[in-house]
Amino acid sequence: MARVVWHVPVTTSGTGSTTALRLFRLRDGRRCAVGFSSPEALVALLGPNQAHTELGEPALRDLTAPLGIDTLVVNPRMVAPSVTIPAGAGPSAPSAPAPTCPAPAARLQRR
Template sequence: MADPLLVVPVREGTATVSLRLFRTATGDRTAVAFSSPLALARVLGPGQRWIRLSAPALRHMVADLGVTGIVLDPAGTLPPRSPATGHDVHRLRVA
């Protein structure tokens, strides 16, 4: 049986798509995934771009990036990414 696909936030460049990474309230770098597009929109807003990935694929993609884990369906809201700075590391509150 195949792994279920997760909804993973990304940012789009001119010719690229890259994962958005976050920091937990304790400062640990983490990947974030959601169980549905609606769950993602509740936290990151309806304009947030996303892709579908399996958990093993997401873990493989962040393995060498100092990411400590994957937070599934985090609670709370995040401020929008600043287009001027392009920074994609935000703090999030994990319930």
Template sequence: MADILCGEDPEPSERFPAGPLFVPVRPGPSGCVARIFRTPLGDRTAVGFTCESSLIATLGPEQAWIRLAEPALRALTEPLGIATVTVDPQFTARPASPASPASPARPARPARAARPTCPVRPVNTVVPAPAPRVG
């Protein structure tokens, strides 16, 4: 059997940083929080995209994002027990919705307001908690 040269190895043994990534985020109690996803086998993974158009094509134009280097994303998610970073995932499933054929048809829901965007803040900035909603 011929030895595989490093350039021919489909999965190199050394990990190389992917560079600055577009990381999907959601609003959290102290600002932005990186979204964590699941692999097809159910393991938790951090996700990053190499370009904004890939993120939009996969998660939609309403998805908020920040730029992070791949080592920074790993450092951010490692304390949560997440050791995997998936770069440029090709497939995402739609959110599960209950489908019961016996239930009567419901009236259409009004359109939701656009999601708030998460501004990028310096690491040492303290962000006050949002005021509770009344009503």
């Protein structure tokens, strides 16, 4: 039986000596891990400069479980950019509605 490998986005330190999983949030605010079935799918959504590594599902679950993350999303169709608050904007500034995104193409079951 062939081993299933996910292409998982990671971040690296400025010196390149440290690598960490890049985690995302679902629409309801919960954190999740994301995997792609191919490097091309990852590049199509996150761009060619996104570093990634290959992990099997058990390894990805083992890395995220201590963080309280039990949801893995496979091949999401959209990733919204990070939210940044402009300098000088306070609680009284009107906020834009949160962007919505379609459901992921596939979602692995929770344990």
